[in-house]
Amino acid sequence: MRVFAIHLLNDYSGSPKVLMQLLKGWTKNNIETHLFTSGGKEGFLSDIPKVQHHFYWYRFIENKFLRLLFLFASQFILAMQLLFILKKDDVVYVNTVLPFGAGIIGKLRGCKVIYHIHETSMKPKILKQFLFRIVKWSATEVVYVSNFLAAQEPLNIRKNILYNVLEENFVKQSQLHLNTKKNAKIVLMICSLKAYKGVNEFVKLAQMNPKFTFKLVVNASQIEIETYFKEEILPSNLILFPTQKNTHPFYQEASVVLNLSDTKLWVETFGLTVLEAMAYGLPTIVPPVGGVIELVEEGKNGFLIDSKNVNLISEKLILILQNETIYHKMSEDALKKSKTFGEDYFENESIRILSNY
Structure with a gap:
């Protein structure tokens, strides 16, 4: 063959x-x-x-x-x-x-x-x-x-x-560096540099939650990032990163991972970054439609919320990041779910x- x-x-x-x-x-x-x-x-x-x-x-x-x-x-x-x-x-x-x-x-x-x-x-x-x-x-x-x-x-x-x-090497790396004790409160999103991927909503959430650090990793060059945000005044708690070959350090330090795709413009058919996050025991917040709902169970290992509802997303971020009991339970369920793939x-x-x- x-x-x-x-x-x-x-x-x-x-x-x-x-x-x-x-x-x-x-x-x-x-x-x-x-x-x-x-x-x-x-x-x-x-x-x-x-x-x-x-x-x-x-x-x-x-x-x-x-x-x-x-x-x-x-x-x-x-x-x-x-x-x-x-x-x-x-x-x-x-x-x-x-x-x-x-x-x-x-x-x-x-x-x-x-x-x-x-x-x-x-x-x-x-x-x-x-x-x-x-x-x-x-x-x-x-x-x-x-x-x-x-x-x-x-x-x-x-x-x-x-x-x-997940690749076997990715799983091994995540097991080696699994960190359930998060000192900093870091909200991570990895996506393309497109409005329909929820980039603007991520910025809005950073503005609404100055006590948390927001890290956005986009599949784009530094010049493309600067061009995209040239008219924006970005909050100081938001850090932008261009294309990364190795995303492990970002998952290792993150507390929560978001997927904010606009359901009217882009429906996620699976969501590989969500699965990668779960291998690190990270709760996720994702849209309520698409293939991601086959990964995320509402209130168990994450939440299903429309990306336009930034107020509710902000509420859930605060709940996850400020309640250790809830966080650790969701983290355990996320890790358990990842092992089925x-x-x-x-x-x-x-x-x-x-x-x-």
């Missing part, structure tokens, strides 16, 4: 991290694995041992019209590369719905085409419709990251649920999906 894994933009966001875990599991089981992704930028998909790396052109740009043009240009380039490489017995594994060129060529070459679907929130709507039509036409089967996503994006194709899990399950299930004819 040869597996050709396809991803669009190699960076340090959630979907390439999941694909990295898949690639490591496949090569560990002696499956010949090829990766096609964008070159020129470092990310989770860079320099993975035993994987044969191939690159095609793509560049992310803020201008929406140019970005759309770049997407279609990149997929034409990708399709031309795959056309002369793929064989009928190959498996084409398309990570997210964006690299549609791989789905088209995989279908035309008679390959087994698997789409790993991470998202439901996508704009413009016409692009989403186009991409999911390609999925319906080309996919042999699909993989969803949660039951919620499978219900949101039902397709008349064989489906699989493959929950995101193990790498062995992920590896075995992903290989079963590859071999499922």
Whole structure:
């Protein structure tokens, strides 16, 4: 079996991290694995041992019209590369719905085409419709990251649920540095530098709670951060960090982790940072819809609150951070829940999906 894994933009966001875990599991089981992704930028998909790396052109740009043009240009380039490489017995594994060129060529070459679907929130709507039509036409089967996503994006194709899990190294690190005694009250959020990810609400919460320290880690450069907040007067208890390769120090010192995605603009289909937080025994506050509700139980290991309700979020932060009994109970429940998402399950299930004819 040869597996050709396809991803669009190699960076340090959630979907390439999941694909990295898949690639490591496949090569560990002696499956010949090829990766096609964008070159020129470092990310989770860079320099993975035993994987044969191939690159095609793509560049992310803020201008929406140019970005759309770049997407279609990149997929034409990708399709031309795959056309002369793929064989009928190959498996084409398309990570997210964006690299549609791989789905088209995989279908035309008679390959087994698997789409790993991470998202439901996508704009413009016409692009989403186009991409999911390609999925319906080309996919042999699909993989969803949660039951919620499978219900949101039902397709008349064989489906699989493959929950995101924590890497074994991440779990080991979290166990080594598990710290239940928090001296400082630190509220952490790790996300993209986008308004729909709740960045502005996080700033508001920092303003409302001057006694707590708020740390925001964004998948962006320092220049991009300065540009985004150039019109803002930021509170002194808010600390901003650009893209981080190693997030362990942030989880080690944090007390609570937030996910403040705007449910009208972006519904979280799983929430890997929430699972990472729970491995460190951290209570979380997340939106009341999406895949995150399969991780967080109201009042047990966190709270389910709409990000626009900053007053209620602020109340719950104060409750968690100033009541040690509640905090330690929620911390224990968070850690316990994280242990149900193990790498062995992920590896075995992903290989079963590859071999499922």
